[in-house]
Amino acid sequence: MSLSPLLSYCKYRISQDMAPYKNPKRGHGRSINHKREKLYNSRIIRTELDDKSFTNPTVTNSDVITIDNMANKLDVPSFLRSREFEIKSFEKSQLRSRYSSATRVFQSLPRELRRRTASHNVRRIPKRMRPRALKEMGFSYRDVKKETKGVSESGKPLKKAHPRGRQLYKLRRKSKLLKYAAKHKLSGHLIDGEVIDIKKLNVREKLKMIRARIEEIERTRRVTNEDTQNAPESLEDKDLLAQREAVHLPSNLTGAYDNTGVNCKAGIHRIVSLKYVTRQSKFKWLPTHVWQAKRAKMIKRWGWNIANEPTMKCFRKTSRSSRIKGCIAWDTSYINTIVVNCDPSKKDVLNALLSELTNGSVTKKKQYISGRKAWEGLIYVNKEPLCVGSVLQVPSEKLIRSAVRIHPSVYDVVIDKILSYVQDGIDINDCRYSIGSINVRGPKALTSLQSIFHTAKTDLAYKLWRKFSRLNDTETVPTGTVFSFEIQDPRLWSKSVIPHNTPETVDSILDSLLELQEGKGNNEDALHKLFSIEGRSQSYKNQQTLKQLGKRRTPERSGEPIPSTSKDPSIPISVIKSATNSYDVIVPWFWVMPIWYQLVHVPHLMIAGLKQMNQLAYEKGELSFEDMIFTRQGFINSQIKMRENARKWNRKPRSKRVQYNSLALGSERGEALSPFGCDWRSLQVLRYALQKIPPGTDSSKAYPSEFNKKLERVIKCKADVLEVIKDIKKADKASELLGRPLFQTLPVRLANKKEDLGEKGVDIDVRNLPPLPVRAVYFECTSRGHITDNARMYRIPADSLDSWLSFASNEEKDIRGRNVSGRMLGIPGSEYLVGLATSATFNLVKGFSTGVGFVDSSSDDDRLILRNVGSDVCHVCRVSYLSSIWRN
Amino acid sequence: MAPATAPKLARLENKCLVKHAPPRAYSQNEGSHVVYIKSSTPYISALKRIERSLDGFRPLPNRNGSPVAKSGSNIKYIVVKGMGKAIPKVVNLGIHFKYDKQLHVELYTKTIGVLDEFVPKDNENDDDDEEEEDDDVLRKRNVGSVELHIML
Structure with a gap:
């Protein structure tokens, strides 16, 4: 029996004679519309109607005709060949139509690698996929112009007919600045009001004079500081001195400096570039702002610019990354940290403050007061619950430090309360622009942090930390567990690396967890560095720019970390397991970006925003x-x-x-x-x-x-x-x-x-x-x-x-x-x-x-x-x- | 002689027990061949989950027509794990795959250490804020566990 009647039901059917559709060819051998041709051919099932097994059929294949008066007979081998051909072509067409659906090459990329505008721009597709993408768009790779319409050769959109947006802003800004400059020039004054003949000066000379004057003033200011406060007595004086020194620390090219308010609210006062003075006047940027703004929708809340949600749709992915595999990272530097320094003789006052802020729950337990565990809960002022916050105490015989972390929405209320406790022996550092944090959540959270925090100094705390280098942690490590140690610049490593330890047994991990509860994961020295102005300034000393690091990275050592020198700073950090089953990494402000940059290169890590925090909270039946x-x-x-x-x-x-x-x-x-x-x-x-x-x-x-x-x-x-x-x-x-x-x-x-x-x-x-x-x-x-x-x-x-x-x-x-x-x-x-x-x-x-x-x-x-x-x-x-x- | 059994650990009085998950190593591709069963996992859901991971190792024709398994060919068996209250469920799953599905099945028993955390109960002493509370207590405990290997 022929399969042909069966196949005739198929929608598209052609005889073998009818060749598949081919477009007229161009010079380079490819048809003009290769894609359409492919799609057309994929829908075709070829049959063999012109069946040779019938020795001499008519066109309609109906009459029995004889040759030489012999009855018409079936040629069995050719009949079988015909049917074999038809079955094969049927199966092939099934596969072909499955794989030739109308997909473009960029759709085969994982969603994280896809760029904005769905990559109709060839330059935005990874290089290995460009020939195919060009082909799909009807261009040849051998063509002279390997580019997309409306895009320059470097892949950027062609210039608009007239400037708009940022360019327009720049022009306006420039005109304003020139106005100021002209005004200043006309006035003919230097800073102190000393009148000079401006007609004889050119701008460059004038600038030189101003710069010299600034240097002179700064020099005298430093000298007078050293003279008057040779040995600062009180806590406040010490901190003020440290703060002044931190601002003048000329030790790095990155511009990192510690910006702490001593017994007052901190603010960003230093103008880095005159061009952008108005930019962060109302809503400050997080250290990773520029990175985040390209990948997330930002929202202006509580005096900050915060990522609200990633540009990529991620409802399911967020839920899965937090439970099954991978992890989620947030830049939570908007959470304000206030450090209370207390002389041990004034311990009672500090305890009274903490008791008021936490409604008595910190002072109730020794584990929080002794700094073995971090506390997390509702922060109260005047018995009114304000927000969720945390407290970490760093006890020592000389100086007790207590870090209170609060939500930015209640910053004013809480800091006013804390400032009211300032007295002799109690001193407050407002670290909202000097301590940042990153929050990582999910089964891979601990592993991903382990793969970027490396150190040369292996103290007990760091060794304990390393014991958990491969732990899949959603609920294994108890809440409030604190690790603190010093790390090297994570950018010395070109990618995230987990050290090849011998695998820990379950029992040894449990024992290490018990050790952690005794506070052994806490390097007190590192914590003091993290929560003091001098310590943080020290960590910025000789902070390398990417360019400097790039020069140190030699091709023969590719894949290996850059060998560190004694000049490279060490960074004090603290990692705290928080109540939302996530890890809070607390770091000096200007180290957030380098750490973030390494962190987001860990495979299977996704970024998220405020919305995702809310989503994860109600999924677990918690309040956000x-x-x-x-x-x-x-x-x-x-x-x-x-x-x-x-x-x-x-x-x-x-x-x-x-x-x-x-x-x-x-x-x-x-x-x-x-x-x-x-x-x-x-x-x-x-x-x-x-x-x-x-x-x-x-x-x-x-x-x-x-x-x-x-x-x-x-x-x-x-x-x-x-x-x-x-x-x-x-x-x-x-x-x-x-x-x-x-x-x-x-x-x-x-x-x-x-x-x-x-x-x-x-x-x-x-x-x-x-x-x-x-x-x-x-x-x-x-x-x-x-x-x-x-x-x-x-x-x-x-x-x-x-x-x-x-x-x-x-x-x-x-x-x-x-x-x-x-x-x-x-x-x-x-x-x-x-x-x-x-x-x-x-x-x-x-x-x-x-x-x-x-x-x-x-x-x-x-x-x-x-x-x-x-x-x-x-x-x-x-x-x-x-x-x-x-x-x- | 009767086997020596460890004495059952008593709960601490007036304390709230917070159970912590047993430590395990993170592995990105575990999902394709390891199935964790807990006491609240419905039996049929577990069955379907195992079937799905078995399907991942069954070869299907790719675009060239040659048979390829989605989850690769390095894995020899699918692991089903359960501990404590979930042990009977895992054993039942093993019986299902051995007799109903005629697959080769191996069962291993293990002991796993877990961490118990005892925290003070809430709302007990709201009135006297000054009273000092004990710290949270952490304690190790061993739990029985079974591991099922379903050969592909």
Whole structure:
């Protein structure tokens, strides 16, 4: 039997005679449109209709014709050959069409290596792929012009017709500077006001004079310093002297210097280039800013320019890198470090300070006071929780140093508090521009750090560190473990290298972990260097530029590290295991970039931003900065998000936006709370006002409101409560417009256990409503469904508890045996509304929706109903209460 | 003679136990041939995960038509690991692959050291802040473990 009838069903079919489509050839032997030809041919299955096995068929192959009156017979060998050909071509075409899909060569690159603009620019593709890329674009590699349209020969976009953006800025800047220069020239003064005849001077000569004058002033200043403070007595004097010396340290070409504020706030005052003076005036740059800005979307927050998220999509990759393989790195230099230096005689004052900042949890345990472990938890000022921070103590007999690390949003409050403790024997260094940090998280975190930190001095601490050179660590090393030691410039090595140690046994690793808890991983000397001005300045001494390092790298030693000399600095660092299962690397500010540059070349390391921090937190059921609405800054953050959402919604045309006010939600109409975010103020009013409804009132009925003598609404039923919310929102808005400060006390406060809302006699007053106690919860969706941020949490109504629970366990079936839709159970009324979800979405670890949020502390149900904003579908969620936010 | 068994370690009173994962070396490509089973891993999920890694070693035709295995050809067996409460699950998986799938299976027993951390319980003494607390206690513990080798 012929296969041909079978193949005739195929969409494309040609006979063997019909040659595959070929384009007219050009001079160099390639067809003009090779790609299209290939694609066309890949869809073709060749058959052999002109079958030789029939000795003499007609065109239609129907009649039996005889040759020499002999019956027509089948030529078996040729018949088999024909079918073999057809089967082979069928199989080949299957493979061909699989591999000839319309992909371009840059798509075969891993996503990290792809560049912006999807690389239609040939110059942006790795060299090994360029011939293929050119071919795909219809050019030949042998062509004279090996380039892409609109791109210069070096791969940069062709110049625009007229300057714009940065160029325009430069021009404007130049004109301004020239104006200043001209003004200065005309004035005819040098610095001291000494008048000279400017007509006789040219600019170069004038510059020379100014420079000489500056040098002279500096020389005299140094001499007077040495004279007056020959032997500085107090801690403050010592630090001030060190600070002055650090600024004048002319020891490197990189421009690195220590910039610390002694007993005052630090600032960046030194102008490196006049051209860019205005650049960082409001929002400072992290040490790795230029590197990050090319690869991430930046956001301006808390006085810093911080990476918000990588340009590359990375939701899944982030989750996987933090759990399964690889690791994630953040530049967290925006976290401010404040070092408190304390004379041992003033130990009590230091302890009082730390006790106040940490609500007593640092001073409670000896492991924190003795510096064996680092503490991490909530930082308080005046008993108000502010942010997550950490404390590391460096005890010694001469001088105790305590490093407090805080979130930049609360910098002003905390530093003012700490500065109020300054006295004789206690001295504060504000290191926000002199100590930076990098955070690395994931199974490979420890290994990747191990591969870039090398040293020549092998002290006990470093040897202990090396024991974990291959550890896959997500939860093996306990939180708060501290390593500190000195390392060499990581750029001496051309790539990351893990030393070839003999593999450690499980037992020896556990023993080393126990040793670490005794503080043996801590080189006190290194910590003192890291947290002192002199120590950090020393580490910048002779810091090499890339050019200098490049000169030392000789071709015959390629692949090996550059041999270090005695002049090369050693860098004091500290590596701390933090509560988020990540490693905080604390380093002097100007060493962050060299370390970062080495770190990002470790294979399988990805960079991330603030968004990813938030994502990882709620995936693990923890609270991130965004979720901590019980702190002032967190609350402000949620308000900002709410307003932004409202603004976006308002900008849309009416037909394109969800009409939240007319949503039919069970017996109610419209969202009771603001649909644009977590409206804690309204929740607070709602919860307190609901308590004022007299018991036994029918919630389904509404009466016209009554007012008392003070013209306040008397709460008699649920409808009154909803009106009260509107009243208070209106009053808030009015006082905001009058310029009165809103939220002097936050509408919510954190409660760690079940608390009742108190007496029923709480007055529903705009100003004096007590904050609503809320508990942090983690929830998991029990059924299908996608819960998003700002979802509303309802208590399950007692009368329909059974049906909701059976719905949750997927037992509730309809008449046809299918799962019941949540819609059939209705939507609980707003009297059941107890909380709001701050962050929620599909969780890749669990395989269903999870999230974190806060509920009114009177609730201790293990299941709650969640409803997304603007939706009438409810989901039942299992809830667990986060009893304490941070284990201290 | 009955085998000598180590006495069971008692929990510390009034302390919260934080369990730490046993130390293991990081390896980038472990995912292709090592499957870790924990007590909460559903049996069927484990089965599918092992099947998927077995599939990785089955040759499929590449673009030239010659058979090539996705995960390479250096690995001789797939490792399934489980400890403590997950041991019966791993053994059951072994039985499945031995009898239902007719594969050659080897089972090894091991002991693995883990670290227990005892931290003070929360909210016990909220009122008296001044009271000093003990430091966190770290303790070694040994856990039984099995390792399954499923030959390709």
